[in-house]
Amino acid sequence: MNPLYEFEDMEDYIHDRMSPSDRAAFEEALQSDAGLARRVEALRSESKVLRMLRNEHLLQQLNDWSAEGEAGEKTEPPSPGGKGRYLSRKWGIIALVLVALGLAIVWITNPNLFRTEQVEKGVTPSSIQNEDTTSTAPVAPSRPIAAEKTPPAPPVQKPAASRDFAAIAAKAYMEEDFSQTLMGAEEEASQTPYDKAVRLYGEKKYREALQLLATPDKNREQDALYLRGYTYYHLGQYASAEADFRKFRDFLDSDRKLDAIWCEVFCLTKQLPGARTRLNTVLKEITANPKHPYFDRAKALEIALQQQ
Amino acid sequence: MNHLFNNDNTILEALRSGVSIQINAALRHLCLNEKLKGAIRQQLRILGGAEEDVREMLNQALVAFLNHVEENKYDPTRSAISTYLVKIAAQMYYTKRRSEHRRSAMHDRSMDVVQADIEMNPELEFNLQHQRAFLDKLLMMTGEKCRQLLQLHGHSYTMAEIAEKLQYKSPDSAKMAVHDCRKKLNNLLSERPELLKELREI
Numbered sequence: 001m002n003p004l005y006e007f008e009d010m011e012d013y014i015h016d017r018m019s020p021s022d023r024a025a026f027e028e029a030l031q032s033d034a035g036l037a038r039r040v041e042a043l044r045s046e047s048k049v050l051r052m053l054r055n056e057h058l059l060q061q062l063n064d065w066s067a068e069g070e071a072g073e074k075t076e077p078p079s080p081g082g083k084g085r086y087l088s089r090k091w092g093i094i095a096l097v098l099v100a101l102g103l104a105i106v107w108i109t110n111p112n113l114f115r116t117e118q119v120e121k122g123v124t125p126s127s128i129q130n131e132d133t134t135s136t137a138p139v140a141p142s143r144p145i146a147a148e149k150t151p152p153a154p155p156v157q158k159p160a161a162s163r164d165f166a167a168i169a170a171k172a173y174m175e176e177d178f179s180q181t182l183m184g185a186e187e188e189a190s191q192t193p194y195d196k197a198v199r200l201y202g203e204k205k206y207r208e209a210l211q212l213l214a215t216p217d218k219n220r221e222q223d224a225l226y227l228r229g230y231t232y233y234h235l236g237q238y239a240s241a242e243a244d245f246r247k248f249r250d251f252l253d254s255d256r257k258l259d260a261i262w263c264e265v266f267c268l269t270k271q272l273p274g275a276r277t278r279l280n281t282v283l284k285e286i287t288a289n290p291k292h293p294y295f296d297r298a299k300a301l302e303i304a305l306q307q308q
Numbered sequence: 309m310n311h312l313f314n315n316d317n318t319i320l321e322a323l324r325s326g327v328s329i330q331i332n333a334a335l336r337h338l339c340l341n342e343k344l345k346g347a348i349r350q351q352l353r354i355l356g357g358a359e360e361d362v363r364e365m366l367n368q369a370l371v372a373f374l375n376h377v378e379e380n381k382y383d384p385t386r387s388a389i390s391t392y393l394v395k396i397a398a399q400m401y402y403t404k405r406r407s408e409h410r411r412s413a414m415h416d417r418s419m420d421v422v423q424a425d426i427e428m429n430p431e432l433e434f435n436l437q438h439q440r441a442f443l444d445k446l447l448m449m450t451g452e453k454c455r456q457l458l459q460l461h462g463h464s465y466t467m468a469e470i471a472e473k474l475q476y477k478s479p480d481s482a483k484m485a486v487h488d489c490r491k492k493l494n495n496l497l498s499e500r501p502e503l504l505k506e507l508r509e510i
Contacts, residue, residue, distance in 0.1 A: 007490075007491050007494060010494075035498070038498040038501070038504075039494060039498040041498070041504065042493075042494050042496075042497035042498040042504060043494055045497060045504060045507050045508070046490065046493060046494065046497075048507060048510070049443070049446065049458070049462075049493065049497075049507065050458060050461065050462030051375070051462060052439045052442070052443055052510075053443060053447075053455065053458045053459040053462045054459060054462035054463045055371045055375070055439070056439075056440065056443060056459060057459035057460065057462070057463055058335065058370075058371050058374070058463065059367055059368065059371055061332070061335075062335065062339050062366075062367035062370055062371070063363070063367060065336050065339045065340060066339060066340075066363045066366075066367060069339070069340045070363075207325075207326075207327055208466075210325075210327060210329075210330070211327065211329055211466065214329045214330070214333070232321075235325065237318075237321040237322075237325065238321075239314075239315070239317035239318045239321055240312075240318050240321050240322065243312045243314050243318055244312070247312070271317075
């Protein structure tokens, strides 16, 4: 082994982190030092070993999950449709009754507000979702839907069209200042995972923020969900971002309900042209209500899309 | 807050994210999907498989699928995730059975029915047993702790997560331990050319 070069230098070489002069010197050493060349080759093979180890670990984990799932099944009494389905149906009915009750109370106390909400609910999440899945029945929002069918993937875009869609998406995007949602938690120790995620988001450390947002923060569920939607967006995971924003439709009470619908819109613009039908549906929902705060933007977007 | 997997797009995004939490959530979702399991069960029964093969093949298919996603071998425009997984599981089962009962006429006959369909995915060289034997040989020399550390490191766990799982004092201690293991692995592979050669052939 060339004493001039350590393990870290080889890593820098492989990951192209050397200056041109250092790189040239390293390559010269590689030519004359068989030991160094062998070590570099071994380091290049490391990723394969790590992949194999990862696979080994994953298999173990998958076996554990399967065993957990099967243990859960065994404790449930058999029923023709499966108890899980029965339970979700039961909870679905209870949720529907609660929603109806809530709406009735709101209507009694404030009929005008009820009218606004009705317009807003003109298109249900399930009717939008049905475009992408084979499911036709309304689905409980918190229950993951089985991935049975790939939504139509966007065809290969022509460069000009791609630029146009990018311009539309850029215009539709609306940045949010999450630092305002912090409740004055200045000291590191007193910060909740949400507070930390906001800080990381502000520093554009989206992956780290996402790690923190994966854990439920029940006291600030809506804030966390909204932030996670934005985080997904910045990571380019537009379908996941859209799914998070769409969850706001299921909250009975939320200050962010209307904003979240617009967030759905800008996530959908990033998925154009494949998501065109879904985008049109949400835009129609907004433009059906002239009092909707995003009415003008939705109209302008509709026009821009028609010109495509 | 649970991850919501509404469709194939959200699953793919999670698998491509490079974030261990998201990858695990997507794989768990698929692993516990009863419809998918049912479809694999149906396919394996045609091939003469038993109930215990279903779980094994589904899990192996999920690992192979993740590798295909990362290597951009999976094309979502050609088949849905569930269809793709059923095909991988069937092919894996076929390969396993063929090696076990190469001369069984009945087995060969039943395989012919699905073979044409499975051949749509030619990239299924997934020799788990060979890989496991190689890893056993390699990591016997570096130790079990290194195996665990590198498993988690290979699965993009953060140093904080590795420290928590393997009970290191801090993320920095975990980072140093990972670094040491990688150095050990590098020494081993460079000093034993036969291992490197075997690795190339896997």
